[in-house]
Amino acid sequence: MRLSYSADIKIIQVPCTGRVDILHLLNAIEDGADGVYVAGCLEGECHYIEGNFKARRKVDHVKKILLELKIEPERVEMYNLSSAQGARFAQIANEVAEKIRALGPTPVRTPTVQKPTAP
Amino acid sequence: MIVADRKSLEEILAMVADNKKILILGCKGCVTVCNVGGLKEVEILTSSLKIARKKLGKPLDIDIQVLERQCDNEYVAELSESVNDYDGVISMACGVGPQFLSEMYKTQVFYPAVNTTFFGGATQHGVWEERCAGCGTCGIHMFGGLCPIARCAKSLLHGPCGGSSEGICEVNADTECIWDSIVKKKMEAGQLEDLMGVKGLKDWTTARDGGPRRSIREELVQGKI
Ligand code: SF4
Ligand code: SF4
Numbered sequence: 001m002r003l004s005y006s007a008d009i010k011i012i013q014v015p016c017t018g019r020v021d022i023l024h025l026l027n028a029i030e031d032g033a034d035g036v037y038v039a040g041c042l043e044g045e046c047h048y049i050e051g052n053f054k055a056r057r058k059v060d061h062v063k064k065i066l067l068e069l070k071i072e073p074e075r076v077e078m079y080n081l082s083s084a085q086g087a088r089f090a091q092i093a094n095e096v097a098e099k100i101r102a103l104g105p106t107p108v109r110t111p112t113v114q115k116p117t118a119p
Numbered sequence: 120m121i122v123a124d125r126k127s128l129e130e131i132l133a134m135v136a137d138n139k140k141i142l143i144l145g146c147k148g149c150v151t152v153c154n155v156g157g158l159k160e161v162e163i164l165t166s167s168l169k170i171a172r173k174k175l176g177k178p179l180d181i182d183i184q185v186l187e188r189q190c191d192n193e194y195v196a197e198l199s200e201s202v203n204d205y206d207g208v209i210s211m212a213c214g215v216g217p218q219f220l221s222e223m224y225k226t227q228v229f230y231p232a233v234n235t236t237f238f239g240g241a242t243q244h245g246v247w248e249e250r251c252a253g254c255g256t257c258g259i260h261m262f263g264g265l266c267p268i269a270r271c272a273k274s275l276l277h278g279p280c281g282g283s284s285e286g287i288c289e290v291n292a293d294t295e296c297i298w299d300s301i302v303k304k305k306m307e308a309g310q311l312e313d314l315m316g317v318k319g320l321k322d323w324t325t326a327r328d329g330g331p332r333r334s335i336r337e338e339l340v341q342g343k344i
Binding site for chain 2: 022023026027029030065068069070071107108109111112
């Protein structure tokens with residue numbers, strides 16, 4: 001299958017989404033990624049039984065941190081699909097790119113500098 | 120162990136609002152075990168603060184370190200060379216840590232990043248519960264091994280109050296009435312009689328009521344106390 005998907009997406013492979021850590025997601029945002037998403041296996045189909053459920057809990061935790069920092073939590077997301085669903089992968093990639101584009105660039109790279117109040 | 124909860128990012132950000140370079144200091148003791156102030160949590164806080172400050176266009180330079188224990192001068196002394204390189208230091212240890220630090224390094228400011236809550240343990244992964252209130256005169260053997268001082272909202276010593284209902288405490292619907300559990304346990308063991316006697320007045324001077332406490336093991340003390 002030669003499916004095309006948004007060129008803005010950079011893929012980082014992990015053996016199982018259970019390996020994805022809160023810090024991986026946070027560091028990506030810290031380093032200026034506009035968004036990060038985790039593509040895990042379908043629920044109930046993790047080779048390591050519950051890696052994808054653990055990943056979802058971590059994604060949810062990072063969303064909470066972003067919310068506290070007044071950054072759109074939608075910049076971090078979790079999706080579930082099987083490795084046989086190539087078309088779905090491309091669809092999700094485009095969906096994510098679209099959604100992030102609508103949110104605009106990350107405030108981490110475009111700071112909202114507080115203007116000094118006039119004396 | 121001592122259990123603590125992290126303060127909100129908003130509170131911590133406010134503490135270091137004027138700082139440009141800080142140290143975040145974790146502890147390998149209790150706060151590592153209750154997942155609030157060990158290396159992982161130090162790294163998460165570091166990244167969160169950096170994100171917040173980049174967003175403001177006021178980047179924050181952060182170094183991290185995790186001491187074996189912050190409640191031991193031997194380890195606190197490890198900072199002697201570096202402690203004044205920072206505008207401020209955030210301690211992720213229980214309340215003991217920032218005090219030992221403040222006592223040793225008089226001119227540096229140490230911010231507590233956690234709220235120290237209680238002595239307890241994990242009842243399941245990710246859940247900690249209070250078990251002891253450090254009253255200084257332990258008597259749990261008289262209550263089936265369940266402490267009514269720490270676990271009854273009113274610290275009652277002679278049975279439940281009138282608010283105990285179906286095993287739940289009247290003070291909080293999420294809390295078991297520990298007296299219900301004590302009585303049930305003693306009934307099941309056929310030892311209910313043990314609870315019948317009138318206990319003498321509890322001496323609260325060994326608890327916080329007697330002021331700050333000190334433990335001395337004379338066989339270990341070298342020199343004057
Ligand atoms: S009786 Fe006192 S020392 Fe013993 S568990 Fe209860 S509060 Fe702690
Ligand atoms: S309901 Fe039980 S635990 Fe709650 S205050 Fe009364 S005796 Fe104590």
